[in-house]
Amino acid sequence: MVHLHRLFGTALIALAAVCGPVHAQQAERPPIATTKVEGTDNVYIFRNGAHQAMFVVTPEGVIATDPVAYGRPTGGQAYLDAIRKVTDKPVRYVVYSHHHFDHIAGGRAFKEAGATFIAHRRAKERLEQLADPHTVLPDEAVPDTGRTITLGGTQLELTYHGLNHSDSTLVMRLPKERILFVVDTIPVGQVPARGMIDFHPVETEAFLQKVIAMDWDRLIPGHPGPGDRLGTKKDVQDQLGLLQAASEQMKVLAREGKCWDTAEKEFKLSGYENWPGYANGLPFIARRYCGLWGRGT
Numbered sequence: 310m311v312h313l314h315r316l317f318g319t320a321l322i323a324l325a326a327v328c329g330p331v332h333a334q335q336a337e338r339p340p341i342a343t344t345k346v347e348g349t350d351n352v353y354i355f356r357n358g359a360h361q362a363m364f365v366v367t368p369e370g371v372i373a374t375d376p377v378a379y380g381r382p383t384g385g386q387a388y389l390d391a392i393r394k395v396t397d398k399p400v401r402y403v404v405y406s407h408h409h410f411d412h413i414a415g416g417r418a419f420k421e422a423g424a425t426f427i428a429h430r431r432a433k434e435r436l437e438q439l440a441d442p443h444t445v446l447p448d449e450a451v452p453d454t455g456r457t458i459t460l461g462g463t464q465l466e467l468t469y470h471g472l473n474h475s476d477s478t479l480v481m482r483l484p485k486e487r488i489l490f491v492v493d494t495i496p497v498g499q500v501p502a503r504g505m506i507d508f509h510p511v512e513t514e515a516f517l518q519k520v521i522a523m524d525w526d527r528l529i530p531g532h533p534g535p536g537d538r539l540g541t542k543k544d545v546q547d548q549l550g551l552l553q554a555a556s557e558q559m560k561v562l563a564r565e566g567k568c569w570d571t572a573e574k575e576f577k578l579s580g581y582e583n584w585p586g587y588a589n590g591l592p593f594i595a596r597r598y599c600g601l602w603g604r605g606t
């Protein structure tokens with residue numbers, strides 16, 4: 310199902326579509342692209358490499374999210390330029406999804422253009438501790454009780470639902486458009502991998518249940534899903550099922566005293582072998598759940 314209307318790089322994608330299957334399109338597509346989310350008037354996805362962010366255009370300005378420019382010195386400016394191709398309205402806000410640099414580094418061009426940076430309070434605290442030279446510090450902190458940004462007739466709800474992939478993740482929801490933007494905790498149609506490093510296994514299950522209970526239809530992930538499709542509640546349910554299966558299996562191995570090495574060798578996720586990212590993700594999942602059930606951490 311095609312969810313996105315491609316604004317840029319259309320010719321290249323069309324060529325790839327003629328020449329080969331989906332994986333060929335993925336390989337040949339341009340590094341940077343902006344797409345309008347189908348069925349909306351003003352919601353866009355900016356993608357740089359394998360990272361992406363949502364931005365929303367209103368008559369009174371733009372609400373942008375993650376600069377997605379880690380290791381990409383011109384990435385922030387490229388993002389701003391991409392917004393400029395859509396609107397001449399000022400970028401009023403940049404909202405960080407969580408505190409990880411691969412999503413939020415590179416916002417200087419937005420800061421110089423006058424945007425206010427917003428993040429969860431834990432992200433602000435952490436970023437102030439680390440003082441990364443490439444990452445703009447948040448101007449404003451969102452409390453655990455959340456905040457709603459209202460601009461030019463658009464509402465963007467920022468809510469906090471406890472520990473998950475990080476301790477600073479904001480769930481962003483556009484109530485009118487029934488769209489969520491959640492980064493890293495819910496890989497769409499893929500096996501999680503490095504995102505497990507900073508992952509809170511027990512709390513994430515509760516987090517996912519809360520996300521499922523929210524009112525929305527489509528999920529924009531922080532990394533493009535297979536074929537660039539957006540996520541659904543079924544994807545969240547599937548991800549929860551995967552994590553529960555992983556947890557149950559590792560619990561048995563861990564309680565047999567097999568963590569780390571033996572358990573990690575024996576660990577398999579039956580039924581998920583055909584999911585994208587299985588081989589790459591398996592060791593990360595095993596290590597994290599060995600930490601939980603084998604060490605209590």
Ligand SMILES: [Zn+2]
Nearest residue numbers: 407409474493
């Ligand atoms: Zn992350």
